[in-house]
Each structure stands twice: as C-alpha cells, then as structure tokens.
Amino acid sequence: MKIVVCVKQVPDTTEVKLDPKTNTLIRDGVPSIINPDDKAGIEAALQLKEKLNDGSTVTIVSMGPPQADVALREALAMGADEAYLLSDRQFGGSDTYATSTIIAAGLKKIGYDLVITGRQAIDGDTAQVGPQIAEHLAIPQVSYAEEIISLDKDKIVVKRQFEDRYHILELPIPCLITSLSELAEPRYMSVGGIYDAYGVKEVKVLGFEDLKEMFDPARIGLKGSPTNVVKSFTKQAKGAGTKYDDVSADEAVKIIVDKLEERHII
Amino acid sequence: MSKDVFVFMEQRDGELAKVGIELIGKASELAADLGEKVVAVVLGSGIKEKAQVCVEFGADKVVVVDDPMLKEYLTEPYAEAVEAVIKKYDPEIFLYGASSIGRDLAPRVSARIYTGLTADCTGLAIDPETRLLQMTRPAFGGNIMATILCKDRRPQMATVRPGVMQALAKDTAKKGDIEELKVEFTTPLVKIKEVIKEDKKTVDITEAKYLVSGGRGIGSPEFFKELQKLADVLGGEISSSRANVDAGWIDKSRQVGQTGKTVRPDLYMACGISGAIQHVAGMEGSEFIVAINKNDTAPIFDLADLGIVGDVKVIIPKLTEAVAKLKAEKNAQ
Structure with a gap:
C-alpha cells in the first residue's frame, strides 16, 4: 500500500509578518517546523507501514518554497521512504482552493492509496486543504480522525471526533483522512535516519511543468485563487496591562471582580 | 443571478445547533445591507418541523432536505444536498458554523463547485461600494487579522466560529416560506459502523x-x-x-x-x-x-x-x- 502524507512547513513562532504589498506571508528568517497535526499523520503512517509489514511505503508530499526541503528531510529521517516537494513560483499566493488543486495534481502524478493530511495548520488554521484535496481526487474523506482502528488493503476503519460524539467509520481505499494531533505521538529522528535523509534518500521537486497536465493552470497560484487577502492588520495592540504585586488575597479578589463587572462578564 | 444569504443549519439528533441560529442573526444584517433575503438550509431526517424555528429566529425562507440519508452526518450525502441547494438557488453568500461538521462539509463543497471559502471568520460585513462580503479572520495565532474577499466566484462562503455572532430574539409571529427539495443521493462510500455518544457532554x-x-x-x-x-x-x-x-x-x-x-x-x-x-x-x-x-x-x-x-x-x-x-x-x- 502506498501511504502518502501531506505536510506543511509552518513558522514556529508567532513572529510572522505579511508582506504589506502582496499581503502574502514572509517566511524568511522565521524558524520553521513540520505542522504538529501533520507530524502526527507521519507517525500514524509509519506505524501503519510497520504493522502491515508487507512492503507498504510512506511518501511525504509538501507544497512550499525550496526551504520546505528541511521539513521533508525531517520526515525522511523519521523513517519515510520518499519525499516530494511541489514548488514553483507559479504556485505562490495560492489560497486553500488553489493549494489543494496543486497538491491533488501532485498526488495524481505520484500515486496513492491512503492519503493522510493534518487536520489544520497552525499558521492558517483553516482545516480546508484536506477535504478539498479529497474532493479534487473524488475520493471519500474523514476529517478529525482521532484513531485508526484497522487497516487492510481495501478498507480502513477510523474513529472520527465530533464535539459531542464519535463515529466509527469504514472507508474504502483509496481515501483521505485528516489527522488530529491525538492520532499518534511523533517519534524522534534516528541518527541512521538523519544520515539516510541527507545521504541516501532524495527530495524530488515537482514544479509547474511537471504537473501542468494534472490541473487547470487557471485555477492555481494567486490569480487562480477564488479568495484573496485584501487587508491584513495586527490586532490592536493592547494597552499595557495592570499588574498588582503587593495586594492581599481579598484585595486581589475585589480588583478582579470589579474588572469582570466592568467588562460585563459578571 | 446570484442572490440571498444562505445559512447551513447544523443539527444533531434533530436538534438545531446554536451556531446556525446565530448565523441567521448575522445573515439578517448582511441581507438587509444587500436588500436580499435570508434563507436557512435544514438538512436531516424527520427534520421538517424545525423549519419554523428558523423562521422565528429570522429566516425569510427555509429550504428543507428531509431524507433518511441525512440522519447522521456523513460528508458525501451532505455535500450532495448542499450542492443541490446551491445549483438550484444560486446563493450570493453561504455561511456555515465553524464546527467539526461545518469545517468538513464546507471545504468539500467549495472544491466541488469551485468557489472560495474563508475559514473561522470572526467578522462579516458588506462593502457598500462593491457589495462584496468582507470576511475577517484571525491567523498566525490570532496576532494578525486578515480581511478576505471572494470577488468572482459564487457563493461567497465562510465558516464562522460559534459564539461570535448574535442570534435575533425569537419572534413567533414571523412568517416565512418553507420549501422542500428532493435530492437524488448516490450511495455513500463511507459507512457508519457505530455512533458513540459521550456520556458527559464533550466540551469544546x-x-x-x-x-x-x-x-x-x-x-x-x-x-x-x-x-x-x-x-x-x-x-x-x-x-x-x-x-x-x-x-x-x-x-x-x-x-x-x-x-x-x-x-x-x-x-x-x-x-x-x-x-x-x-x-x-x-x-x-x-x-x-x-x-x-x-x-x-x-x-x-x-x-x-x-x-x-x-x-x-x-x-x-x-x-x-x-x-x-x-x-x-x-x-x-
């Protein structure tokens, strides 16, 4: 079985800025990590591969700038078999629709049986790209997967979380699931894994020319995106808070209660 | 031509979720600015009687798809039903709750009909000049707010966090049109093997x-x-x-x-x-x-x-x- 995990490299801190001209994200100089939900997805995929132990493979796919190579190497060092970076200037500025269009094209090119994506990325928090990929590929999806109960070559059983319930769902392969970070606790990279990731294994790059047969070029990139950020602004800076460091418990309670009342919380 | 502000009325076990009622409240403002109507979309099984509730909370019209296929939430039949509603009525705007259902359904629909979707909005307004929906949402840990437009594709779609918008007061005298829509469903590929309801209400x-x-x-x-x-x-x-x-x-x-x-x-x-x-x-x-x-x-x-x-x-x-x-x-x- 070919298990493909879609990952996104995301900024590690909240020190993120937008380019005021294009309103797109400036990534330079910001330390980056693999998005946590995606990393849980990588771990889940590796565990499935180990359990199946039938020659199944784990492939990692990411769309992003050339720097995202690092994230893919990390996934390789965790034990993934191969990695693809979908990268091209023409992919830049894509919204979730355009991004999912490009990733779905990449998946068609690479091939897949089970696709795993993180539920959502910590920078954008949209949770949209996974279900959109599934729709582009015309395969069933389950989002908010908390546990993979069983997997065999033609079906997977997944526990899906809702606010007030769970569903135990059976999906045919091929399908796509979006993983919660609860799905699996990611392992660390091994020394041998790191060696392989930078020595033996390679990150294959697919650009516009490689994928153009697989998508409608009018539906990718900044121009093909149905939505555009037209304005971005930092939330109004909070006035310096008030700190009381020498009050009794009773005084503290009064201060808090007054403030809560003032703000109509009580 | 696209018109009206549609709201997806999420329900579980036949009970309408609060977020849908809140969205009708917001949709009423947007519809007033546009000079259009608020249409609530109720999907479920044995759900017809809930249509009147939507009217009482401010919907001008309710579209109901009542089918056993829609009893428990499953992506495929729900996406088919919403797609059918969009194809028939051509909405200007379509709002969903940013819940674990709305955030599964809305992106599937957006990819199917090729339109934009803005996640987890905290602010919605109509630009008086262009009549476009201005969708504002936090990103990057809430530090940056971004206002997003969907200029050319319709409907303009957004998911909205529960608890952000204000529901209108219930008006039992309010009248509205209730229409039923029949949808031809395909057999879903995903099967529900079991539904486990939590004893204690899981808190989000x-x-x-x-x-x-x-x-x-x-x-x-x-x-x-x-x-x-x-x-x-x-x-x-x-x-x-x-x-x-x-x-x-x-x-x-x-x-x-x-x-x-x-x-x-x-x-x-x-x-x-x-x-x-x-x-x-x-x-x-x-x-x-x-x-x-x-x-x-x-x-x-x-x-x-x-x-x-x-x-x-x-x-x-x-x-x-x-x-x-x-x-x-x-x-x-």
Whole structure:
C-alpha cells in the first residue's frame, strides 16, 4: 500500500509578518517546523507501514518554497521512504482552493492509496486543504480522525471526533483522512535516519511543468485563487496591562471582580 | 443571478445547533445591507418541523432536505444536498458554523463547485461600494487579522466560529416560506459502523466564552475542581497548560497551546500558568487576560491585561465565592 502524507512547513513562532504589498506571508528568517497535526499523520503512517509489514511505503508530499526541503528531510529521517516537494513560483499566493488543486495534481502524478493530511495548520488554521484535496481526487474523506482502528488493503476503519460524539467509520481505499494531533505521538529522528535523509534518500521537486497536465493552470497560484487577502492588520495592540504585586488575597479578589463587572462578564 | 444569504443549519439528533441560529442573526444584517433575503438550509431526517424555528429566529425562507440519508452526518450525502441547494438557488453568500461538521462539509463543497471559502471568520460585513462580503479572520495565532474577499466566484462562503455572532430574539409571529427539495443521493462510500455518544457532554474549549485555565502552579489535580467551581459560576469552562495534561491531571481536549487548542475567549483566566511561548500561542488572542501567579517575573504578566502576583490556591476559592455572591445579588434585582 502506498501511504502518502501531506505536510506543511509552518513558522514556529508567532513572529510572522505579511508582506504589506502582496499581503502574502514572509517566511524568511522565521524558524520553521513540520505542522504538529501533520507530524502526527507521519507517525500514524509509519506505524501503519510497520504493522502491515508487507512492503507498504510512506511518501511525504509538501507544497512550499525550496526551504520546505528541511521539513521533508525531517520526515525522511523519521523513517519515510520518499519525499516530494511541489514548488514553483507559479504556485505562490495560492489560497486553500488553489493549494489543494496543486497538491491533488501532485498526488495524481505520484500515486496513492491512503492519503493522510493534518487536520489544520497552525499558521492558517483553516482545516480546508484536506477535504478539498479529497474532493479534487473524488475520493471519500474523514476529517478529525482521532484513531485508526484497522487497516487492510481495501478498507480502513477510523474513529472520527465530533464535539459531542464519535463515529466509527469504514472507508474504502483509496481515501483521505485528516489527522488530529491525538492520532499518534511523533517519534524522534534516528541518527541512521538523519544520515539516510541527507545521504541516501532524495527530495524530488515537482514544479509547474511537471504537473501542468494534472490541473487547470487557471485555477492555481494567486490569480487562480477564488479568495484573496485584501487587508491584513495586527490586532490592536493592547494597552499595557495592570499588574498588582503587593495586594492581599481579598484585595486581589475585589480588583478582579470589579474588572469582570466592568467588562460585563459578571 | 446570484442572490440571498444562505445559512447551513447544523443539527444533531434533530436538534438545531446554536451556531446556525446565530448565523441567521448575522445573515439578517448582511441581507438587509444587500436588500436580499435570508434563507436557512435544514438538512436531516424527520427534520421538517424545525423549519419554523428558523423562521422565528429570522429566516425569510427555509429550504428543507428531509431524507433518511441525512440522519447522521456523513460528508458525501451532505455535500450532495448542499450542492443541490446551491445549483438550484444560486446563493450570493453561504455561511456555515465553524464546527467539526461545518469545517468538513464546507471545504468539500467549495472544491466541488469551485468557489472560495474563508475559514473561522470572526467578522462579516458588506462593502457598500462593491457589495462584496468582507470576511475577517484571525491567523498566525490570532496576532494578525486578515480581511478576505471572494470577488468572482459564487457563493461567497465562510465558516464562522460559534459564539461570535448574535442570534435575533425569537419572534413567533414571523412568517416565512418553507420549501422542500428532493435530492437524488448516490450511495455513500463511507459507512457508519457505530455512533458513540459521550456520556458527559464533550466540551469544546474553543467555543467557551470564558476559560479558567490551570497551569503547573495549581499544585495538584484536585485543584481543577476549584477551577471548575469558578468556571461554573462564571458560565465558562476549564482548560489547562500542557504540563498538567502530560501529567494526566486533565483530558487532552482541554489543552491550550501550540500542540493543543487555540482559544480566543472573552475572558482567559490564567491560574498558575507561567506563560511559556507554546502556551501563549494558543491563547494570546483572548479578549481579556487575567493572570494570577506567585512568581512576579512569570512571562504571562507581559501579556495579561490584569496581573495579580499571589497564590491561586488562596485567591481562587475566594474569587468563586465573591462572583457567586455578586451574581446572586444581580439576579435578585
């Protein structure tokens, strides 16, 4: 079985800025990590591969700038078999629709049986790209997967979380699931894994020319995106808070209660 | 031509979710600005009677798809039903709750019909000049707000966080049209093997208006009971830093932070939380932050609107009592 995990490299801190001209994200100089939900997805995929132990493979796919190579190497060092970076200037500025269009094209090119994506990325928090990929590929999806109960070559059983319930769902392969970070606790990279990731294994790059047969070029990139950020602004800076460091418990309670009342919380 | 503001009315076991009612409230404003109507879309099985509720809360029209296929939520039949509604009525705007259903369904629909979707909006308005829907949402841990437009594709679609929009007052005299739509469903590929309802209502801390959150400084798992009492009198929920979750003191679903949930409540009360960057990433978008911590150099104080250097174990029980007393007085008035 070919298990493909879609990952996104995301900024590690909240020190993120937008380019005021294009309103797109400036990534330079910001330390980056693999998005946590995606990393849980990588771990889940590796565990499935180990359990199946039938020659199944784990492939990692990411769309992003050339720097995202690092994230893919990390996934390789965790034990993934191969990695693809979908990268091209023409992919830049894509919204979730355009991004999912490009990733779905990449998946068609690479091939897949089970696709795993993180539920959502910590920078954008949209949770949209996974279900959109599934729709582009015309395969069933389950989002908010908390546990993979069983997997065999033609079906997977997944526990899906809702606010007030769970569903135990059976999906045919091929399908796509979006993983919660609860799905699996990611392992660390091994020394041998790191060696392989930078020595033996390679990150294959697919650009516009490689994928153009697989998508409608009018539906990718900044121009093909149905939505555009037209304005971005930092939330109004909070006035310096008030700190009381020498009050009794009773005084503290009064201060808090007054403030809560003032703000109509009580 | 595209027209009207449509609202997806989420339901579970035949009960309409509050977020849909709230969205009708917002949709009424948007529709008034556009000079158009509010249309509620009710999908479910044996659900027809709920259409009138939508009218009473402000819908001008209700489209009902009543089919056994829609009893429990499944992506495929729900996406087919919404697609059928969009194809038939050509909405200008379509709003969904940013719940685990809305955030599964809406992106599937957006990809199917090739239109834009803006996630998790906290603000919606109509630009008076262009008549476009301005969708505003937080990104990057809530530090940056972005306003997004969907200029050319229709409907303009957004998911909206529960608890953000205001529902209208119920008006039992209000009249509205109720239409039923029949949909030809394909057989879904995904099968529900089992539905497990949680005994205790699972709490989604991202939906709580007020959070009382405990860090390492609360000292013991038992102290969460004290925090719960305070949360109860405030009408909020409890949440936690990662350390207490890792220690097994509280369920992971309550964890705030980079590896937990991102919350933006009206009140975040950080009790014995030092304010590590990973935690801050999950709560700094909160409207009003109160921090109580023994350590006066705790980084949480750099962020708190109101900081109290003191012992949570002494302050919290007193605070609970004071809040309860004040509330009782107010209720008596």
